[in-house]
Amino acid sequence: MATDVKPGPMKPEEVLRLIAAQRGPAICIPTMTTGPEWRAIAPNDLSVGCVGFMGGASCLGLGIALARPDRRVLVLDGDGSLLMQLGSLATIAGAAPRNLVHFLFKNGVYHTSGAQGIPGGLSVDFVTMAKGAGYRAAFAIHDLDDFKRRLPEILKMEGPVFVELHTGLAEQTPMTARGGVPFPQQVTDLRAKLLRPRATT
Amino acid sequence: MAESIPASLIIDTLKDTFREARKELAQEVAEPPQHSHLGWILSVPDTHQKTVLAALDKEEQIRVLTCATEDEAATIAGGLYIGGEPVALMIQHAGLYASVNTLRGVAMDGRIPTFYMIGLLSREKDKAPRESRHSMVRYAEPLLDTFGIPHATLEGPDDVHLIPEYYRLSRQRKGPAVVLVGLETI
Secondary structure, eight states, X not given: OBOOOOOOSBOHXXXXXXXHHHOTTXXXXXXXXXXXXXXXXXXXXXXXXXXSSTTOHHHHHHHHHHHOTTSOEEEEEEHHHHHHTTTHXXXXXXXXXXXXXXXXXXXXXXXXXXXXXXXXXXXOOHHHHHHHHTOSEEEEEOOHHHHHHHHHHHTTSOSOEEEEEEBOOOSOOTTTSOOXXXXXXXXXXXXXXXXXXXXXX | OOOOOOHHHHHHHHHHHHHHHHHHHHHHBSSOOOOSSOEEEEEOOOGGGHHHHHHHTTOSSEEEEEOSSHHHHHHHHHHHXXXXXXXXXXXXXXXXXXXHHHIIIIIITTTOOEEEEEEOTTOOTTXXXXXXXXXXXXXXXXXHHHTTOOEEEEOSGGGTTHHHHXXXXXXXXXXXXXEEEOSOOO
């Protein structure tokens, strides 16, 4: 049964557009409801979207961040997704990648599967969890103007940084906006962009 | 009869495997990652391979990251692969069962080369794993067969050549490949 959703003041699409405008050459890892909009905003770029292994975005981002400390990595996670691999907060904090920013789009529901409430709903305090796990910084942002003002600083902070973004529901989900580049092709493409395979004759 | 394998032999073999992987990558790409270490072990602590994990604590050329779950380990391995890093997972059979969806979604469907070393804790020395009285041991090979994942078992020191072979196999087939660690390492 769907819970009584009280959408946050920020539209996820607007948040994503702000991130896209300021990310520079950062690698981005969208998942679930951040996926369709990100695909439209940033096609064919330094991104790889997680579909088919819900909860994996934070760890995929961690692996890339550890491999490429010269690049900033931005994880565009969901609250339901993070709950599926909540231990990743401790694993990320333990690995302490200085180049990782973990954005959490918090809406209190599993939007993709029909907006069923996540355990605990909007009362789950992920900021406290991230702080307790050992992230270098963790905080919540409720307002788009505040996010816009703080984003340049966030993108320069020493990681791992956790930002809980209070958002409403996205206009599209992976179920309503299917398609996009298949995951294995995204992997191949991103790897090629990072490593630049030599031309074969 | 199966024999235990010394930790030092496994670690030396992993180092050689990672060296070879870096050399090959350097020939294939223009911008391989530049690190002082050779590669990564992603572990969820395994009683069966605890001597290897203990020895790795003192090893500077291999970075070890302890993960909270095997799901995490498989997904982090995917990220490291995207970034060009050599990596091996060290988990136990129970962790394989716990992380089957990630194995499917990341390593198989994602076509990401993923090399696993999986300890068969409680495997009897005088029995084939499939004949073990312990379900955790008995189901490992059938599960891997069900998913079409190539696997081999380290039955003693003479079998460590399987480590680089199955590492390379994971790269060649762009998916998971597994060596099962038959007896507890020493």
